[in-house]
Amino acid sequence: MSISDWFKAREARRYTSAKGAPARGADLPDGVWVTCDSCKRIVYDGQLAENFRVCPSCGHHFDLTAHQRVELLADPGSFTEFDAGVTSTDPLGFVAAKPYVTSLASARERSGLPEAVVCGRATIGGHPVVLGAMDFRFIGASMGSAVGEKVTRTFEVALAERRAVVLSTASGGARMQEGMLSLMQMAKTSAAARRLAEERLPYLSVLTNPTMGGVTASFAVLADVILAEPGALVGFAGPRVIEQTIKQHLPKGFQTSEFLLEHGMVDEVVPRGQLPARVTLLLDYLVRGGEVA
Amino acid sequence: MKRRHVMDFERPLVELEDKLAELRSLDLAQNPELASEVESLAAQIDVLREETYASLSPWERVQVSRHPDRPKTQDYVAAICTDVIELHGDRTFGDDEAILAALATIDGHRVAVLGHRKGKNTSENIARNFGMVHPEGFRKAMRVMRLAEKFGLPLVTFIDTPGAYPGIEAEERGQAWAIAESLSLLSGLRVPVVAVGIGEGGSGGALAIGFGDRLIMLENAYYSVISPEACASILHKDAGKAAEVASCLSMTATDLVGLGIADEVLPEPAGGAHRAPEEVFGAVRARVATALRELGSVGSDELQERRYARLRAIGVIGSDEG
Numbered sequence: 158m159s160i161s162d163w164f165k166a167r168e169a170r171r172y173t174s175a176k177g178a179p180a181r182g183a184d185l186p187d188g189v190w191v192t193c194d195s196c197k198r199i200v201y202d203g204q205l206a207e208n209f210r211v212c213p214s215c216g217h218h219f220d221l222t223a224h225q226r227v228e229l230l231a232d233p234g235s236f237t238e239f240d241a242g243v244t245s246t247d248p249l250g251f252v253a254a255k256p257y258v259t260s261l262a263s264a265r266e267r268s269g270l271p272e273a274v275v276c277g278r279a280t281i282g283g284h285p286v287v288l289g290a291m292d293f294r295f296i297g298a299s300m301g302s303a304v305g306e307k308v309t310r311t312f313e314v315a316l317a318e319r320r321a322v323v324l325s326t327a328s329g330g331a332r333m334q335e336g337m338l339s340l341m342q343m344a345k346t347s348a349a350a351r352r353l354a355e356e357r358l359p360y361l362s363v364l365t366n367p368t369m370g371g372v373t374a375s376f377a378v379l380a381d382v383i384l385a386e387p388g389a390l391v392g393f394a395g396p397r398v399i400e401q402t403i404k405q406h407l408p409k410g411f412q413t414s415e416f417l418l419e420h421g422m423v424d425e426v427v428p429r430g431q432l433p434a435r436v437t438l439l440l441d442y443l444v445r446g447g448e449v450a
Numbered sequence: 451m452k453r454r455h456v457m458d459f460e461r462p463l464v465e466l467e468d469k470l471a472e473l474r475s476l477d478l479a480q481n482p483e484l485a486s487e488v489e490s491l492a493a494q495i496d497v498l499r500e501e502t503y504a505s506l507s508p509w510e511r512v513q514v515s516r517h518p519d520r521p522k523t524q525d526y527v528a529a530i531c532t533d534v535i536e537l538h539g540d541r542t543f544g545d546d547e548a549i550l551a552a553l554a555t556i557d558g559h560r561v562a563v564l565g566h567r568k569g570k571n572t573s574e575n576i577a578r579n580f581g582m583v584h585p586e587g588f589r590k591a592m593r594v595m596r597l598a599e600k601f602g603l604p605l606v607t608f609i610d611t612p613g614a615y616p617g618i619e620a621e622e623r624g625q626a627w628a629i630a631e632s633l634s635l636l637s638g639l640r641v642p643v644v645a646v647g648i649g650e651g652g653s654g655g656a657l658a659i660g661f662g663d664r665l666i667m668l669e670n671a672y673y674s675v676i677s678p679e680a681c682a683s684i685l686h687k688d689a690g691k692a693a694e695v696a697s698c699l700s701m702t703a704t705d706l707v708g709l710g711i712a713d714e715v716l717p718e719p720a721g722g723a724h725r726a727p728e729e730v731f732g733a734v735r736a737r738v739a740t741a742l743r744e745l746g747s748v749g750s751d752e753l754q755e756r757r758y759a760r761l762r763a764i765g766v767i768g769s770d771e772g
């Protein structure tokens with residue numbers, strides 16, 4: 158199955174019974190229609206699926222799930238997930254507004270995922286990698302103990318098996334419901350990334366919308382080459398926090414991928430459709446230390 | 451005269467203490483009855499002081515940790531270090547005064563010192579951005595970490611920041627990148643690292659220089675993934691619920707020991723470190739010196755393995771599939 162077929166099939170399942178479809182779509186006999194968040198145009202969902210869920214009118218990149226990310230990047234059929242059973246508990250008995258256990262349960266139900274990151278072995282352009290993808294639907298893909306553990310194991314498996322690491326990031330930051338255990342995952346994942354780097358195994362990250370806070374300020378930006386999807390919001394402090402602190406509005410485009418490129422923080426802004434080829438070429442360069450196969 | 455900073459929860463105590471001080475300033479030689487009343491008031495105050503400070507709530511500890519008179523990094527350096535040479539600048543952009551970097555000697559140990567530096571008055575606080583670090587501050591810290599490693603000097607860090615600065619320029623210059631690189635560097639540093647939580651441990655900005663082979667926490671210091679105010683405004687849409695949230699975040703020194711993140715809690719004088727700073731300096735000097743001695747005998751490969759294992763063990767996870 159090609160990537161676009163897969164998206165089509167998946168989206169068909171997801172949207173056939175979608176409620177709140179745009180009124181115009183309801184009048185039309187065939188297909189499902191969605192409104193682009195950015196240009197507000199109504200887009201035929203099949204067309205969106207063929208276009209890697211990028212708006213054909215304005216180029217807006219719709220969110221992808223972790224499994225869609227894997228499907229986008231991994232060679233077809235090459236992905237084998239590991240550590241799917243590593244999940245969050247509620248170590249602090251955290252209750253503020255609502256219990257953490259309730260948030261976890263609804264995140265699992267909504268996303269169909271046990272945690273906010275999916276990790277596994279795969280090949281990309283034939284290169285053996287460990288591939289991880291974060292899923293924003295799961296408590297904003299925040300990093301608690303389980304995400305930190307899975308990301309750490311991603312680096313450790315790669316180190317043990319001499320694989321490259323490719324991580325597709327998305328996150329609101331550290332998971333506050335696990336308190337300091339979450340903050341420390343920043344140090345833990347950074348330490349694991351460093352060990353991989355010391356063995357000269359390549360690590361590529363793809364920053365997607367949004368990647369913020371403790372995930373940006375740890376493993377996400379420790380990659381050898383950092384790619385970002387167009388228009389993604391990436392940074393440390395959230396825009397609202399900054400606005401409240403400095404008491405002024407932020408310039409247009411602040412903390413976008415393009416802004417980061419301009420400020421020297423990422424290597425390249427790569428439209429989604431070109432990501433698999435770009436990652437493959439980068440691995441071609443880095444995996445064998447420049448040796449042409 | 452400098453206005454004293456009184457925390458809400460200690461106000462009744464402080465008012466009585468003031469009254470007592472006033473009474474004691476009187477000449478009571480001619481009035482033995484009043485003198486004995488004064489002594490009984492003093493005894494009552496001792497009991498009240500004990501009660502007020504015996505079991506502070508996490509939110510009350512946050513107030514203590516932010517007390518303007520609380521000893522700052524520069525006070526610790528002045529009190530426990532000799533032969534201090536302050537180092538400046540990141541060699542790329544500037545010198546962020548919110549980070550203090552120095553070569554210093556503690557109890558005969560030659561070390562590199564890093565700490566978040568708050569000011570003691572408004573003008574100092576403006577210059578030091580209230581201890582909120584910009585990327586160049588973390589890069590200055592990294593420069594000194596590398597220096598320490600190169601010349602085999604152990605690193606001692608003092609943690610006291612509300613957090614890394616959230617501003618336009620900080621983002622433009624790569625705040626997240628600077629923190630991440632600092633975490634990476636610190637995690638693999640081939641010299642002993644002793645971190646001391648002396649006040650506020652605000653999130654990533656604290657962590658960037660705030661972990662190592664030992665983490666010693668002062669009793670009223672906190673260390674948190676997010677400030678209680680910010681957490682309350684996100685989860686409750688009400689920053690006023692900070693006190694409630696502070697109790698959920700496991701952010702006190704004792705909590706950190708329980709979670710396997712900190713090694714020990716250093717007791718503070720009743721009311722907080724600012725009440726008797728010399729006592730606290732002495733205790734910190736002794737504990738840091740002990741840690742340096744213990745770590746000094748560990749080889750650098752072993753040190754690295756232990757530090758990784760220490761980080762590796764942090765976290766609580768479940769397992770869905772047996």
Ligand SMILES: [Zn+2]
Pocket residue numbers: 193194195196197198212213214215216217
């Ligand atoms: Zn559009």
